[in-house]
């Protein structure tokens with residue numbers, strides 16, 4: 001169990017603190033693009049994707065421009081190496097465990113062979129995991145193996161409205177499988193999804209509190225260009241959360257979060273040029289300051305209102 005607070009005495013357990021406890025030094029996530037696909041984009045489940053996602057799928061697209069994982073690694077790791085940081089390979093875009101198990105086996109082997117790699121994190125969907133894939137990821141010879149799984153909301157109605165293509169029970173099954181194999185799971189949650197009040201985030205927190213989750217990322221819902229949500233927004237069918245509502249929701253979510261869950265993010269970063277709304281999402285520094293001020297004003301510490 002990592003220590004609750006670092007020298008800065010944050011009001012929640014940060015990823016920096018957890019990494020320092022694990023590696024004995026600072027760590028750096030190196031975002032890599034493996035050219036993965038997504039069943040909610042390639043027609044297996046749908047071609048439209050999740051309502052809030054555009055065709056870029058949070059990706060850099062580097063792989064398809066000829067940069068393999070090793071080339072990306074060599075290009076991106078020198079600054080962290082100079083600082084003496086532990087290096088964590090992070091496949092963020094699309095669904096990196098999608099497809100045959102043999103593809104994942106090759107991917108994990110390639111990642112584990114990267115020079116000085118100390119950890120591997122794979123972003124994916126819970127319906128792209130099974131016992132075989134979990135087992136081969138669990139065998140990766142690195143100190144840190146983490147799955148980043150989009151849940152977004154614990155409400156099946158919200159998930160259906162967002163064309164997510166799986167339900168909350170699917171997420172729970174994957175979380176249990178991963179935990180049983182010794183793999184950490186980070187849950188991604190969004191506040192302000194269509195048809196859901198800010199309080200929906202609190203219901204999602206209660207849901208993950210009951211699961212063997214090790215980390216969480218809180219995201220404000222972004223309307224990004226090219227997404228279904230952008231079309232809904234343009235037609236007047238969707239209104240983003242007000243900044244104050246998001247700040248209050250995240251602060252309360254931290255208050256109710258199980259104390260051992262690492263809070264890895266508390267906002268979503270728009271890709272430059274893609275943000276349609278809300279405009280306040282572009283002011284990351286101001287947003288983080290507002291959340292910190294709210295935590296201070298209400299004297300909130302992670303888990304202070306957690307009820308098992």
Ligand code: SF4
Pocket residue numbers: 038039040041048049050053054057093094095125150
């Ligand atoms: S958000 Fe993820 S799961 Fe949904 S369509 Fe985009 S890449 Fe696929």
